[in-house]
Amino acid sequence: MTICDQLLQFPLFQGMSRADLMEVVAHSKFGFHKVATGKRVVREGDDCTHLYFVTNGTLECETTSDDRSCRVVEHVAAPYTLQPERLFGLSQRYTSTFKATSPCNLITLDKQEVLLLLETQLVFRLNILNLLAADVHRLSHRSWRSAPKTLRLALVRFFFSRCLYPAGPKTFYILMQQLAQEMNDSRIDISRALNQMQADGLLTLHRGRIEIPMLERLLM
Secondary structure: OOHHHHHOOOOOOOOOOHHHHHHHHHHOOOEEEEEOOOOEEEOOOOEOOEEEEEEEOEEEEEEEOOOOOOEEEEEEEOOEEOOHHHHOOOOOEOOEEEEEOOOEEEEEEEHHHHHHHHHHOHHHHHHHHHHHHHHHHHHHHHOOOOOOOOHHHHHHHHHHHOOOOOOOOEEEEOOHHHHHHHHOOOHHHHHHHHHHHHHOOOOEEEOOEEEEOOHHHHHO
16 A cells, blocks of 8 residues: 555545645655554653544544543544644544554654645644544534433543544443542432443443443443
8 A cells, every 4th residue: 555545544644635645655754664463652641742643443542531530542444543633723632641552653744844735735624623623523512512411421521532542442441439529410320320331232331441342332
């Protein structure tokens, strides 16, 4: 697969003509990296100075709440771009830690090269604007959604709202009492709802840990 074909896997380059892609490849300083299984790509709190495009392999993504009371581990697969929205704005730092769970190939592009592409490539500029606008629209709509009608639906919303990708296996590290506080409900009611979801085969409960094999099944 040529580098042009690899770049076309990612939303930021989709819609560009072959001629534009050839120009981008010819004039942009891309980095090419291989990451071994178990190696960290970025850590939560690291400065976001590059775009990371994962062209092959799988990553474990770990995100922790501000008060460190809840931690979520999920998995993402290529093609995947690591938090491109963090390249700009007030907090230009990664909010999650990404670690390779299989051998990975990455293409990197530093911020100065991104700014140059924003100046010279209209489609690339529109793609970034669309990506950022989609995030704004999604977040602005969140507060206007109807309140969950049951505790079970409230738990489902809690799980979905704390994941980067709304599908696949997830592991939540959180104490039952903390989850009850988050839900503004009693620990007994939370335990009863989670045990019913476990009986339905949607998740597995452990001490301080909730395993969800397929997040999207919670909506069924």
